[in-house]
Amino acid sequence: MVEQFVGSWKMVSSENFDDFLKAMGVGFAIRQIASRTKPSLIVTLDQGIICLKMLSSFKTTEVKFKLNQAFDETTADGRNTTNIVTLENGKLVQIQSWDGKETTIEREIVDGKLVTKCKIGNVVAVRTFQREA
Template sequence: MVDKFIGTWRMVSSENFDDYMKAIGVGFATRQVGNRTKPNLVLSLDEQGTVCMKSQSTFRTTEIKFKLSEPFEETTADDRKTRTVMTLENGKLLQKQSWDGKETCIEREVSDGKLIAKCVMGDVVAVRTYVKDA
C-alpha cells in the first residue's frame, strides 16, 4: 500500500517548478516564494487507513488527510480550492486536483531511496526530488 511513502522527506532539488506554477495560474509574488521554499513532506498513516500528508516550510505548512480513491476538498498552498482524489496506481501515489475546469496531477513514486514528485499540467512537467530523513 502506501507504506513506502510513510516518513519525513526533505527536498533536495526542484526542476521547472516556476513554469509549473505559471501553468496552474500562480501569481508572480507567490511563485517567487514558492521557488525559494524547500518544504519537508511528512506522510503518516493512522489505524483507520487515513493518510496524512503535511508539507512543512518556513513560508507555509499545509496538511491534507485522505483515504485512497475518496474525493475530498483541498485548499492548496497557493490558495486554490480543488476537488482532489488520491489513488495508488502501479506503485505511484497520484494526486489529481480539479478546479475551475482545470486539472493537474502530482505523481509521487519512491525510487532508489528517493521520493520523486512529478507535477504535470498539460505539457508542463516539474520534478521535485526528496530524500528520507533518518
C-alpha cells in the same frame, strides 16, 4: 504499498517548478517564494487515512484522505480544489481539479527517494525528496 511513503522527507531538488506554477495561474510573488522554498514532507498512515504535511518557512499545509475517495483541499497558493488519490503501480497519483483546470501529482519511490512529478498540460515539474534520518 502506501507504507513505503511513510516518514519524513526533505526536498533536495526541484526542476521546472516555476513554469508549473505559472501554468496554473499562480502570481509572480507567490511563485518566487514557492520556487525558493525547500519544504519538508511528513507522510503518515493511520487506519487507512493518509496524511501529507508539507512544512516550509512560507507555509505549512496538511491534507488527510483515504485512497479512491474524493476530498476538498485549499492549496498553499489559495486554490479550492477537489482531489482524488489512487495507488497505481506503486505510485500515489493525485488528480487535483479546480475552475475547469486539472493537475496530476504522481509520487513514487525511486532509489530510496520520493520523486514527485507535478503535471499540468504539457508542463512537468519534478521535485525530489530524501528521507530524513
